[in-house]
Amino acid sequence: MNKSLKAPLLARLTVNGLLILLVAPIMTTLVYSLSAQWGAHILPRGFTFDWYITLWSDSRFLAAFARSLLVCLAALLLSLLLILPTLFVVFYYFPRLKSLMNLLILLPFAVPPVVSSVGLLQLYAGGPLPLIGGPWILIFCYFTISLPFMYRALANNLDAIPLSDLIDAAHLLGASTVVAFLRVVLPNIRNGLLAALFLSFSFLFGEFVFANMLVGTRFETLQVYLYSQRTNSGHFTSAMVMSYFLFIGVATWFALRLQTRSR
Secondary structure, three states: OOOOOOOOHHHHHHHHHHHHHHHHHHHHHHHHHHEOOOOOOOOOOOEOOHHHHHHHOOHHHHHHHHHHHHHHHHHHHHHHHHHHHHHHHHHHOOHHHHHHHHHHOOHHHHOOHHHHHHHHHHHHOOOOOOOOOOHHHHHHHHHHHHHHHHHHHHHHHHHHOOHHHHHHHHHHOOOOHHHHHHHHHHHHOHHHHHHHHHHHHHHHHOOOHHHHHHOHHHHOOHHHHHHHOOOOOHHHHHHHHHHHHHHHHHHHHHHHHHHHHHO
16 A cells, blocks of 8 residues: 655755745735835835736837737747758758757857847848848847757657657558658657747747847837836836736646647
């Protein structure tokens, strides 16, 4: 008969302490965003939703939110269209190139964002199609940033399935390689694909350095807008941070639900 093992006191204290460290800043920010006034006293003086009403009625905030969403989704779509066929070709036809791909995919992290921004500004400032100040340069930049996240998550899933056996079995049943990839391989890596998409999205949606240096206020994203409001009311900024946190939390919950249903 199996008996439930009770965790030792030190283990429970460690886990509870970690949870408190993670939850305390979020709860403090939430309370501050709902407080009418919180200054020299320990507890706030009243609670109100006025800061959230002011935030979500601000057309500038809504426009920045929509721009961030548009840029992130476009970059993820571009990454998906490139990385999925590339991974399949490498893992099925050229498995010896895996080590080289593991090295190349880390290059976006090898150069600091500030240095990369300066290089991109110099590269795309002129020419017949200048991209500076618009969404295109941000989309192409975010595209390169998301590649390592998507590659690593999808590569782990492809390593966990018998790719060659699945494709060969599909060929024996009369399916082409493209059909086998779409109807056999993709369903087997669905969880990794969802994890890669939402991990990349949560990172790109909060990216600030590239957005501020490449486009700034000419194509104001959510993080640039948040930076511009840093000198205003702390309650307003806290409401913005909590709205951002809630949006990412809902997106993460939705991804987990999709993974559960796919299983």
